[in-house]
Amino acid sequence: MGYTPMIQQYLEIKAQYPEEIVFFRLGDFYEMFFEDAVKASAILEIALTARDGGQGKVPMCGIPYHAYEGYVAKLLSQGYKVAICEQVEDPSEAKGIVRREVIRVITPGTVMDEKVLKDHNNNYLVSLVTEKDSWGLALVDLSTGEFKVTQAANREVPVTEELFRLKPSECILPVQIAGEQGLRECLKQLHCSANGRPLPEKNQSEILHYLAEETGGRDSLDPQLYHWPLAGMAACLIMDYLKETQKQKFSHLTKIASYRPKNYMLLDAATRRNLELTENIHTRALRGSLLGVLDVTITAMGARKLKQWLQNPLLDKEAIDNRLDAVEELVRSSVLREGLRSAIKGIYDLERLLGRVSYGTANARDLIALKQSIGRLPKIATVLQTAVSKQLITALHQLDLLEDIHGLLEQSIADDPPASLREGNIIKDGFHQEVDRLREASRHGKQWIAQLEAKERERTGIRSLKVGFNKVFGYYVEVTRANLNAVPPDYQRKQTLANAERFITAELKEKEALILGAEEKLNQLEYRLFQEIRQEIEKAAGRLQMTAN
Incomplete structure (x- = not known):
């Protein structure tokens, strides 16, 4: 006797992700099986149970799908990656077992969940390529969209010092150097996850073409990339990894x-620690540094920018003077300083909001936060x-007011939308004609339902009669047992409770079909419109990033 079809499906998917903990979606839960369940239950401190798998009992544990972020954070902190396996077809339309696929792999350097990320810290994924005495490095903060490359000689800037400066969460290394003791020790001190990967089989021209295709075209590539082959290889390595894990x-x-x-003051790890730039030497906490x-600072973006500046002291005199001139002007002009603080206060984290928009996880509340932030510009x-001062004037000239995006969001998204995107009430009245028509049909039907209770009480003489609704049985008329003798003959029994009976009438059944049909169509249409609005915002990603920066 073989495994059940569902367990067989799980095993086929698990075979593709042997090193990851697979979160396998079953209804409202992510379930884990076999060895994954044993490991995860111990780390997450949840019950380890079992279910029949066709060849005896299979170890199993599960978590609610809507609260997975905290569980993922715990597994990442213990060095595991998590493969999210979702149902990719409607169970009502499935022939046999519902089709499932891994939609993303969450790793320390690819976390996008706001409950896991720290507002004031970047979350860097880096890749490193070496050749003789030179090295090339690429870094990405997927939550903000930052993507940078560099290349240097070890005699000028030791690569380990650059890693200590960046403090990445995850590092991708070519398999040829993944075992080097110095690098492994450095990454261990940084509590940085390391992954050995084969180098891309592309030449320099192919790499540049590939990177241009995956970003914004040739104009998106810094000209220096054409002269830094190791940096280009590192960028290619990181892009391959992102495509493979994030799909x-x-x-x-x-x-x-x-x-x-070399444009910044080189500070080794010991100097950074002793200067207590970003953490105190005793507890490694922010306080006392x-x-x-x-x-x-009063925004998450400002906090990250200040931290970057402290970790990268400038060496260029003109750049230093420009920054100090701006600081001096803000110190001397309380009107300018307080005016800016007042204007900036209330701006949300635009970089990470854009990250969620790009990732397809932004909900309607995120778009309202985006609208409110743009409204401050x-x-x-x-x-x-x-x-x-030159630096503040430059900032003014680079500030895109994004009036078209603000206008779109103002017209389309409800001011106080629900967190869920599937339950409607996210699109404003007047934005879309069909939404308005379906919404009116639903409202008219609900008004009829609200009047039905008074009407039926009058008709039957049952003062305690109630009209209600639940997702399982739909609309119903509820009558207590003491009044069952007064129930009219046209009432059809629908559900029996301990102290009451629930009924439906032909007229109520007809209205229920109209209301629920309109609501289902309305919810589907609102979700589709929301996705289209989100895609419009994606098109303005470059403008949003420039303004956020």
Whole structure:
């Protein structure tokens, strides 16, 4: 006797992801089986149970699908990756077992869930390629869309020092160097997950063409990439990894920028630690560090930017003077300083909002947060018009007010939408004619239902009669047992309770079909329109990133 079809399906998927914990969607739960269940139940502190698999009992544990983020964070912290396996067809339309596929693999460097990410920290995924004394590095923060490359010689900038500066969550290494003791020790100290991967079988020209296709075309590539073959190879390695694990294209990875480590003051790991730039030397907490003293930022983007500046002291005199001129102007002009703080206050994390839009996980509340943030931009521009320092004037000129995006969101998304995208009430009245028609049909039917209770009480003389609804049985008329003798003959019994009976009438059944039919069509249409709106925002990803930065 073989395994049941469902367990057989699980085993086929698990064979493709032997190193990951597979979250296998069954109804409202993600289930784990066999060895995955044994490992996960111990780490997550959840019950290990069993079910019949066709060849005896199979170890099993599960978590609610709507609260998976915290469980994923625990597994990542213990060095595991998580493969999310979803149902990819409607169970009502499936012939036999529902088709399932892994839609993404969550790793330490590809986390997108806001409950797992820390607002004030970047979450870097890096890839590293070496050749003789030189190295090339690519970094991506998938949550913000930052994508950069660099290349240097070890004698100028030791690669381990660059890794200590970046503090990545995950590092991709070619299998040829994945076992190097120095690198492994460095990554271990950083608590950074390491993955050995084969190098891409592409030449320099093919790599550049590939990177241009996956981002925003040739214009998206920094010219320096044409002269940095190791950096290009590292960028190709990281892009391959993202495509393999995330299984989609990212509209917010619009540009690959370059940077030179030698343009910043080189600080080794010991110096950074002793200077207590971003954490104190005793507890490694923010409190008591230079960043802890200086950080009075009021947005997550500002906090990350300040941290980057502290970790990368400038060496270029002109750049230093420009930054200090801006600081001096803000110190001296309380009107400008307080005006900017007032204008910026209330702006959400635009970079990570855009990341969720690109990833397809942004809900209607995220778009309202985006609209409210964009709505603050004109005030920022007005305040900056009084600035005289070069850096603040440059910021004003680079500020895109995104009026078209604000207008679209203002017209389309309800001001207080639900968290779920499948339950309707996310599109504003007046935005779409068919939405308005279906909504009116639903409202009219519900108004009739609301009047039915008073009508039936009057007709039957049963003062305690109630009209209700649930998702299992639909609409019903509820009568207590004490009043069953007064039930009219046209009432059809629908459900028996301990102290009452529930009935339906032919007229109520007809209205139920009209209301639920309209609501189902309405919810589907609203979801489709929301996806279209989200796609329109994706098209403005580059503009949003420039303004956020």
